[in-house]
Amino acid sequence: MSSALETDTARTITARFHRPSRRTVKLALCFVMVCLIWGSTWIAIKMAVTDMPPLTASGLRFVIAAPVFIAACRYLNKPMTYPRKLNWFFGFIFACYFAIPFYLYNFGEQYISSGLTAICFSSVAVLMVVFSVPILRTRISATQFVSVLVAFTALGALIMHSQGVAVTSGWGVLAVLCAAVLHALAYIMIKKHGGEIHSLTLNTLPMTLAGVVLTGLGLIIERPGPEAFTARSVGATLYLGVIASVIGFAVYFWLVQRTDTVTASFVFVLFPIFSQLFSVMIEGTAFSHVDLALTGVILLAFGMTQWGQRRNQPASLPPSASAGSSTSSATLTADGQPSENALAAVYAHVQDVYPAEACGFIRATGVTRCANVIDQLSGDRAVESGRTSRTGFAFGLPDLRVLAESFDGDDPVRIIYHSHPDVGAYFSEEDHRHAVFDDRPVYPVRHLVVDVTNERVRGSRLFDFDEHLGHYTEYASFGSPEERAPDVSIAGSADQRHTNQGAQ
DSSP, X not given: OOOHHHXXXXXXXXXXXXXXXXXXXXXXXXXXXXXXXXXXXXXXHHHHHHHSOHHHHHHHHHHHHHHHHHHHHHHHTXXXXXXXXXXXXXXXXXXXXXXXXXXXXHHHTTTBOHHHHHHHHHTHHHHHHHHHHHHHOOOOOHHHHHHHHHHHHHHHHHHHHHTOOOBSOHHHHHHHHHHHHHHHHHHHHHHHHOTTSXXXXXXHHHHHHHHHHHHHHIIIIIOOOGGGOOHHHHHHHHHIIIIIIIIIIHHXXXXXXXXXXXXXXXXXXXXXXXXXXXHHHHHOOOOOHHHHHHHHHHHHHHHHHHHHHHHHSOSOOOTTOOOOOOOTTTSBOTTSOBOHXXXXXXXXXXXXXXXXXXXXEEETTEEEEEOBOGGGOOSSHHHHTTOOTTTOXXXXXXXXXXXXXXXXXXXXXXXXXXXXXXXXXXXXXXXXHHHEETTEESSSOEEEEEEEOSSOEEEEEEEEEETTTTEEEEEEEEEOOOOXXXXXXXXXXXOHHHHHHHHO
């Protein structure tokens, strides 16, 4: 007869293999969409700058896209302005993502072939991984990094073999490489500082301002005449503005916020392959057996990278797993769920303090145990209502300070966890009342609620904030947590008001 532990483990493994989440499917579809859209942009850019000067072409692209982004923000009720503390980030995205790089791409394609442009641009894949180490403090395995380098090398060989490289000026190569560096830096900074900003907000005003500035400079410096606005250049610019800018930017910014660095970076290795396929279908370019072999190398390298990523982030640990310190590569999965090591540390904590409620934080760099000080509070509502550490929790002043200051640093708290001894894992009305204010979360975090008994941890549930509903809803489940136990009127709650009062 199998033990309860073996049964829980089997359920977890079965769920992981047979129930792909909607989020996973959505991420995969968005990834393919970006590759298809951006794979077609190089031909469009080449067509645009053949007749239209680069400043004007890059600026009009954004001028065309801006009204669509503004209308989308209005319709979806998303803010167009950045949070006040991130005004500097607005300037960074305007300059380093939109204005400077896209002018450089348009400038460069006047002097080098689209094949060499694709090679230079795909260096973003390697640069993103490199930048993530000092900026995000990410740990990239040797297998992952070598796989990216192999794919980049094979991509260069693929394009050079099938299409050749034409250079009329070294300034074109330098311009595209500089643009690639700025874009890689921008994507990593978005992961670090833009996680709580909607993708529409990230794009709308910086892109609009870039369109106005670039177009204005183009009209003053380049002074394009009627001959620049041919059917070819205008049609290509419309395509770049509506399809590549509106859909491509919004979807990829959304992906950057929700996937790991390696996965996001491979867009820049894969979409030139789509570009080659478009070239075969539209222009009749030959695609030999050597080209197919190099394409296979690139896809194999991509698979090796993802295999290595999954090995570092396996399924949930059984509840009895031993505790240990978590590392940045194993604490959170690619979509922000607690990893195997994180759950092990949390489960060990809640078992250590049972029958009291446990509480703490999960960051990218590890799990932090916090002290439940609700029993030490006196003369406040917690005591008056009969709440104790058995039915509630409160953070002390030191932990509150760590929590608040983390959102201004490089390693913010991503998940607040607490346990429900003997009453099931659910987000109670008290949890909601103190975690949400004015239909917005008090802290930009997810909440993990752990179901624990005197015998074992039965499992846990992760809750994420739903902007449309205005409250936290279940996002993921680990193990076999029970629903709310019958005849239970008060469950352990994230009582932020008690927390603040106790810290005074």
